[in-house]
Amino acid sequence: TDFDLIIRNADIATAADRYSADIGIRDGRIVAIAQTLSASAAEVIDACGRLVTPGGVDGHVHLDQPTSDGSVFSDDFFTGTRSAACGGTTTVIPFATQQRGHSLQDAVDDYHQRAKGKAVIDYAFHLIVSDTSPKLIQDELPRLIAEGYTSVKIYMTYDDMKLGDRQIIEVLATARKHGAMTMVHAENSDCIGWLTEQLLAAGLSAPGYHSQSRPMVVEREATHRAIALSELLDTPILIVHVSGKEAIEQIHWARGRGLPIFAETCPQYLLLSAEDLGPQNDDGAYGMRCICSPPPRDKGNQEVVWTGLANGLFTIVSSDHAPFNYGGEQGKKIAGPTAPFNLVPNGIPGVETRLPLLMSEGVLTGRIDLQRFVALTSTNPAKLYGLYPQKGTIAVGSDADLVIWEMYTPGQERQLKAEMLHSACDYTPYEGRSLRCWPAHTLSRGRTVWHDGVFTAQAGEGQFLPCLRPREPVAGSPLAKWL
Ligand code: URP
Ligand code: ZN
Numbered sequence: 001t002d003f004d005l006i007i008r009n010a011d012i013a014t015a016a017d018r019y020s021a022d023i024g025i026r027d028g029r030i031v032a033i034a035q036t037l038s039a040s041a042a043e044v045i046d047a048c049g050r051l052v053t054p055g056g057v058d059g060h061v062h063l064d065q066p067t068s069d070g071s072v073f074s075d076d077f078f079t080g081t082r083s084a085a086c087g088g089t090t091t092v093i094p095f096a097t098q099q100r101g102h103s104l105q106d107a108v109d110d111y112h113q114r115a116k117g118k119a120v121i122d123y124a125f126h127l128i129v130s131d132t133s134p135k136l137i138q139d140e141l142p143r144l145i146a147e148g149y150t151s152v153k154i155y156m157t158y159d160d161m162k163l164g165d166r167q168i169i170e171v172l173a174t175a176r177k178h179g180a181m182t183m184v185h186a187e188n189s190d191c192i193g194w195l196t197e198q199l200l201a202a203g204l205s206a207p208g209y210h211s212q213s214r215p216m217v218v219e220r221e222a223t224h225r226a227i228a229l230s231e232l233l234d235t236p237i238l239i240v241h242v243s244g245k246e247a248i249e250q251i252h253w254a255r256g257r258g259l260p261i262f263a264e265t266c267p268q269y270l271l272l273s274a275e276d277l278g279p280q281n282d283d284g285a286y287g288m289r290c291i292c293s294p295p296p297r298d299k300g301n302q303e304v305v306w307t308g309l310a311n312g313l314f315t316i317v318s319s320d321h322a323p324f325n326y327g328g329e330q331g332k333k334i335a336g337p338t339a340p341f342n343l344v345p346n347g348i349p350g351v352e353t354r355l356p357l358l359m360s361e362g363v364l365t366g367r368i369d370l371q372r373f374v375a376l377t378s379t380n381p382a383k384l385y386g387l388y389p390q391k392g393t394i395a396v397g398s399d400a401d402l403v404i405w406e407m408y409t410p411g412q413e414r415q416l417k418a419e420m421l422h423s424a425c426d427y428t429p430y431e432g433r434s435l436r437c438w439p440a441h442t443l444s445r446g447r448t449v450w451h452d453g454v455f456t457a458q459a460g461e462g463q464f465l466p467c468l469r470p471r472e473p474v475a476g477s478p479l480a481k482w483l
């Protein structure tokens with residue numbers, strides 16, 4: 001036989017094209033695409049004219065990450081990647097987190113241990129840098145970049161991770177010199193600290209006050225500062241989880257200056273709002289489930305984020321999957337069922353719902369087109385993190401990571417329920433939402449991992465992906481720009 005698998009009658013959409021073809025797959029890769037492949041294959045899947053897109057690349061997920069408050073992420077590499085696969089995502093990039101006082105290599109070694117034998121789809125690692133001792137930043141980080149860890153996340157808030165401006169400068173200098181991508185969590189830590197104190201002193205501690213403790217100005221200021229540091233160091237950054245208008249305005253302004261500022265948003269900033277956190281809920285703790293940072297804003301901000309997807313301001317849409325159980329005592333309620341908002345672990349699940357929700361609420365409502373959808377959820381993250389064209393497109397030579405979509409006929413929409421999902425997290429913040437579609441079939445390197453409602457992969461079948469440098473290292477000093 002010529003192929004291991006042929007997918008016939010596919011309605012293929014990439015970030016650039018749309019056409020009908022057969023896809024021939026051998027050894028986990030796409031080896032032929034033609035209107036009709038006459039060759040033989042061990043297995044044939046008839047797509048019957050259904051839409052086929054590249055498997056999703058989720059450039060921002062948290063799996064089995066160490067925490068500072070004793071809370072435990074619901075998903076490890078098995079349940080997290082299973083959930084991804086069942087929602088059409090075939091590559092995830094979680095974070096190897098440096099603990100202060102430890103090396104980056106420790107973080108990488110520990111994280112490989114956690115992933116080993118568990119992942120069902122392919123994965124790469126970002127690094128979280130929380131300690132910028134010269135030895136780590138000037139010797140160790142460049143070596144790790146060369147070994148395939150080519151993206152770094154830095155935090156401007158959270159006590160156990162935040163970096164000051166000088167430390168951010170050091171990281172950006174290394175990123176520039178060695179061709180890495182820097183992801184920035186942009187919120188002003190001192191503003192949050194002061195606001196939190198004021199709220200708690202006034203007895204305002206319910207989950208809903210999480211939003212008031214991190215208003216838009218806090219994100220806008222930090223976004224602007226991150227842009228300024230990026231300009232100073234003459235190197236690109238990606239602002240992660242952008243939540244609304246004022247941060248978008250900063251990014252728009254930076255682009256107008258010709259600065260290479262990339263931006264990410266997440267379904268929660270398109271679909272959730274501050275009301276989902278309370279404070280007026282029959283069960284005061286309920287809003288804990290939607291506590292994430294930055295917090296979801298309001299309908300007006302959602303619209304501005306949608307517009308930013310349609311007009312190209314955003315480069316990628318990621319889930320920021322950060323699952324903590326609502327039940328039990330190791331998740332959202334680690335500090336008790338009525339704990340003040342500042343002691344509730346931050347984050348919401350979403351790796352499985354990212355593609356179906358964006359297809360339903362974005363493409364099928366006409367807010368974004370299909371090519372934009374593929375770019376935002378697959379092609380662009382693959383390019384941004386040095387995985388393209390192995391990942392992120394449907395092309396000869398690319399991995400056979402594919403999603404065959406089932407579109408529900410109007411009137412036959414389904415309701416999203418937590419029990420349909422394959423995460424170990426016990427809730428979804430999108431409970432009850434109407435779905436117009438879902439992946440019928442997910443293939444990872446030509447293996448069926450999800451088909452007609454059944455998860456079919458084995459733990460350990462996913463492979464680690466070393467990332468290429470997203471851009472050329474830049475020799476010489478960034479100072480040159482200012483002389
Ligand atoms: O609240 C969130 N987003 N938690 C996950 C960690 C992060 O900052 O992305
Ligand atoms: Zn973050």
Ligand code: ZN
Pocket residue numbers: 060062320321322
């Ligand atoms: Zn995150």
Ligand code: ZN
Pocket residue numbers: 045404440441451452
């Ligand atoms: Zn099928």
